[in-house]
Amino acid sequence: MPRATPLANPVPLGNSPAMSPPRNPNGFAHNPLDRSAHHRTDPDWIAQRLGDPSSLVVPFWRAMPLIVKLPDGRDTGWLRPSLLPSALAGEATLVFLGVEKDIAYFALDVSDMADPEREGPLAGLGRFEELRAIAPELHRAEASILAQAKSLIDWHARHRFCAQCGARTVLADAGYKRTCSACEAQHFPRTDPVVITLATREGRCLLGRGPKWPDGFFSALAGFVEPGETIEQAAAREIFEETQVRVENVRIFASQPWPYPSSLMIGCFAEAASEAITVDGIEIAEARWFDRASVAAALEGRSDVLRTPPPLAIAHQLLRVWIAEAG
Numbered sequence: 001m002p003r004a005t006p007l008a009n010p011v012p013l014g015n016s017p018a019m020s021p022p023r024n025p026n027g028f029a030h031n032p033l034d035r036s037a038h039h040r041t042d043p044d045w046i047a048q049r050l051g052d053p054s055s056l057v058v059p060f061w062r063a064m065p066l067i068v069k070l071p072d073g074r075d076t077g078w079l080r081p082s083l084l085p086s087a088l089a090g091e092a093t094l095v096f097l098g099v100e101k102d103i104a105y106f107a108l109d110v111s112d113m114a115d116p117e118r119e120g121p122l123a124g125l126g127r128f129e130e131l132r133a134i135a136p137e138l139h140r141a142e143a144s145i146l147a148q149a150k151s152l153i154d155w156h157a158r159h160r161f162c163a164q165c166g167a168r169t170v171l172a173d174a175g176y177k178r179t180c181s182a183c184e185a186q187h188f189p190r191t192d193p194v195v196i197t198l199a200t201r202e203g204r205c206l207l208g209r210g211p212k213w214p215d216g217f218f219s220a221l222a223g224f225v226e227p228g229e230t231i232e233q234a235a236a237r238e239i240f241e242e243t244q245v246r247v248e249n250v251r252i253f254a255s256q257p258w259p260y261p262s263s264l265m266i267g268c269f270a271e272a273a274s275e276a277i278t279v280d281g282i283e284i285a286e287a288r289w290f291d292r293a294s295v296a297a298a299l300e301g302r303s304d305v306l307r308t309p310p311p312l313a314i315a316h317q318l319l320r321v322w323i324a325e326a327g
């Protein structure tokens with residue numbers, strides 16, 4: 001698929017099969033970049049690539065990527081590094097994302113700029129938009145690269161001080177580490193595992209609605225994995241805490257990077273061993289059993305009573321697989 005930038009000739013975007021997980025249907029799960037971790041500790045290589053006119057940089061402003069308008073739709077605002085000389089020379093957060101077809105990709109945090117859509121070197125190029133809102137319009141490889149970039153940039157913004165001694169930290173390893181300026185502790189970008197589980201029983205599935213969600217909007221039950229806990233235990237615990245339903249035979253389906261800010265969604269199926277629902281009223285306002293016909297109608301957008309998450313979300317894919325497995 002061709003990738004266009006505002007300043008450059010279209011750049012071919014490979015979706016290299018070797019790097020893309022096969023058959024993973026989830027949004028943000030198709031990052032084609034070779035992360036080339038061995039280059040992160042080579043500042044000369046990074047500097048050389050930043051001076052290379054073929055390299056591409058996507059600016060982020062307040063956790064939102066630059067999006068440009070093209071004749072056939074909107075796309076990531078990949079810019080040549082030469083457009084950003086002052087930002088690259090300063091102390092701004094710059095992270096190396098990886099390499100694809102010998103092109104090096106970076107992301108740059110320009111949050112210090114007051115209004116980059118209207119002032120400075122980026123004025124007039126595009127708009128900074130929420131990734132979650134724009135992702136459905138982007139090629140899945142583009143959305144996946146932006147998810148990597150967003151999580152990294154967000155992590156740097158929230159880890160400027162050492163968790164061990166409180167002194168300032170500085171970016172290292174091309175964005176994959178922060179080192180404390182006082183005690184030399186090393187801090188690494190974190191990923192927080194979340195289980196999201198579709199419990200089923202006798203042709204029905206268990207869905208819940210959060211207290212702030214609109215009426216009729218339901219999803220699979222989810223929660224963070226806690227320290228010292230397996231994925232399977234976390235799935236069973238979360239469902240029991242939220243609904244008092246007991247589940248067994250938890251089966252991992254697939255995973256999905258979810259950059260809000262740094263989760264890894266782990267989609268599971270489970271067999272429910274009990275039926276009675278008692279919601280906690282805190283995490284979950286309402287939970288119900290839904291049959292396949294109701295869920296199928298909701299997935300196709302033709303239900304008046306049930307709304308489910310969009311295709312980008314792993315909960316949507318869990319429901320789709322459950323429907324398909326019934327034949």
Ligand SMILES: [Zn+2]
Nearest residue numbers: 162165180183
């Ligand atoms: Zn420290």
